[in-house]
Amino acid sequence: MVVRAPLSGKLVPLSEVPDPVFAQGMVGHGVALEPPTSEHSVTVVAPVSGRMLKVMPHAFVVQAPSGAGVLVHLGIDTVKLEGNGFTVRVAKGDQVHAGDPLMDVDLTVVREAGLSACCPVVVLDAAEDAITARSQDEDVMAGQDLFAVSL
Template identity: 50%
Template sequence: MSNAGPNTAVRVVSPLPGQVIAAMDIPDPVFAKGLVGDGVAVVPDDDAGVLTAVAPLTGRVVKVLPHAYIVQHASGPAVLVHVGIDTVHLKGEGFTVHAQKGDQVEAGDRMISVDVALIRSKNLSPCCPVVVLDTKPGAIVTDSIGSRVEAGEPLFDTVGS
């Protein structure tokens, strides 16, 4: 949807393979209460090892850290992908960054690699919130909750504003 205008919905794809859960089920109150925006999360499979997290939409990388990144669509929506809960405490251990701030990416382009087994071995959750920043509940439409997705498959659409 690279030519989406300001009143156009934007398709967001899953950054990782796994089970889709509702925002309210994310094991972190900031995400569960929608304080940063509306979205869902993807929980990698129990036997996942090293996975490559991909861009959730076509746009510009506005921030990238080892454990999280933000991609902003040309029409405005910015999507945060946060790989794991409390993974900031790993200080980059188990993560490899492939994209840089300012890069133009296509939905599905590789962003970071993550060692999910390492995250689990540190007793951290690999749950991966995918959130449209600065939005209220109802900003997305999805029928993927409760289903399994592969990286790059549709996760939700933003609601045209």
């Protein structure tokens, strides 16, 4: 299974995410994306085709046909914003295709709140050796292949 970039940014190893739950791979493995500081807002797209398993303003999970859940967390500690700066375009249970627009994020709101815009993208419960990622520190455009997962 290939997981695509939900937004454009610089590829960051999960171990460098400023949150121990993600950095230590407690929920699964993958990578993170750091949106460019020049970006004020982004449209977040589906990283895989599947069903929206969970939808919150700051995060979502898409369940691929294989059963794997892909979690995208939009920023760190952004739950504190209580949805401010996030526009959700989908609902739980919706079927989506990779690349479909799912949310819009006002990065200015995130950054002005003193929060990190770093966006972890993980396959829930995946082993670290199941992930084959692109080169670290590479710039990736939304919709491009981000990493492969062997399930």
